[in-house]
Amino acid sequence: MGAASHVGAVRALNEDACLAAKHLAVVADGMGGHARGDVASRLTIDAFRPLAGRHDLSADDVRRSVVAANAALLADARANPEHDGMGTTLTGIALIDHFGSPHWLVFNVGDSRVYRLSDTGIRLLTHDHSEVQELVDAGRLTDEQARIHPLRNIVTRSLGSDPAPEVDVWIFPPAAGDTFLLCSDGLTNELDDATILQIGRDSASPESGAARxxxxxxxxxxxxxxxxxxxxLPDTELADDTALATTGPRARFLEDER
Structure with missing residues (x-):
């Protein structure tokens, strides 16, 4: 894995946070401005740190971390009224044990994204929870129009809400050579798919690719x-089964903890 983050050329504060650990990667894009979106993203990443380095992750581990992250944001806002209104997107990927075999678990709330990069192209695995995506889904905007629409930064789901938001989840088997990109919208609002694919796929290492x-x-x-x-995922003896077994959006993902 390789990770990189930058405040950008305009903002004064970096409200993004990320985690890249063995079998787990997470990106959070905080929102709230003066309500401290940076606190929201940091608290979210902190909720996932206990999973770092583990080789026995399950879907339930991820679910509990999402629940813990949302609860941490709500608790912080109660303790610090000036943080009321903060929130964050969340997207991630984990290599989990699923009925006795390794599977990828992709999860998403908001408009941060997970892509799959391969020799055949770039594929968006997540589905944005945003005002412009709803307009695209309704046929009222094209993807290109959505990229420059004034509502493009308005999300319709985020952590920090009560009740907790629904989390979209996809579970599918790994394939040798799998490459995935997790990113905040600060990347996808600036780079087109062709550029993302070229840099992400052709970089010598994940570290250099993320930085580039x-x-x-x-x-x-x-x-x-x-x-x-x-x-x-390095070339291994894993079965080369690249079909996506879509299980999301799954309203029951957080059901037990609500």
């Missing part, structure tokens, strides 16, 4: 904080 992606986004304008995490 962030640098390219800042150079292209850097109008927001920019964060990228690249995840590569």
């Amino acid at each position: 992606l962030v640098a390219a986004a800042v150079e292209a304008g850097g109008r927001d904080n920019v964060t990228a995490v690249l995840v590569r």
Whole structure:
């Protein structure tokens, strides 16, 4: 794994946070401005740190961390009224044990994204929870129009809400050579898919790829904080089964803890 984050060329504060650990990567893009979106993203990442380095992750471990993150934001806002209104997106990928075999678990709340990069192209695995995505889904905007629409930064789901938001989840088997990109919208608002694919796929290492992606986004304008995490699965004896077994959005993912 490799991770990079930058405040960008315009903002004074980096409200993004990320975690790149064995079998787990997470990106959070804080919101709230003076309500301290940086606190929201940091608290969210902190909720996932106990999973770092573990080789026995399960979907339930991820679920509990999402619940803990949302609860931490609500508790902090109660203790610090000036933080009322803060929130954060959350997206991540974990290599979990699923019925006795390794599977990828991709999860998402908000408009940070997970992409799959391969020799055949770039594929967006997550679905944005945003005003512009709803307009795209309704056929009222094209993807290109959504990139510059004035509502593009308004999310419809985020952590820090009560009740907790629904989390979209996808579970699918790994394939040798899998490469994934997790990123905040500060990257996708500046770089097109072709550029993301070229840099992410062709970089010598995940570390250099993440750094190059962030640098390219800042150079292209850097109008927001920019964060990228690249995840590569080395060539192994894993079955080459690349079909996505979609299980999200799953309203029951957080049901037991509400």
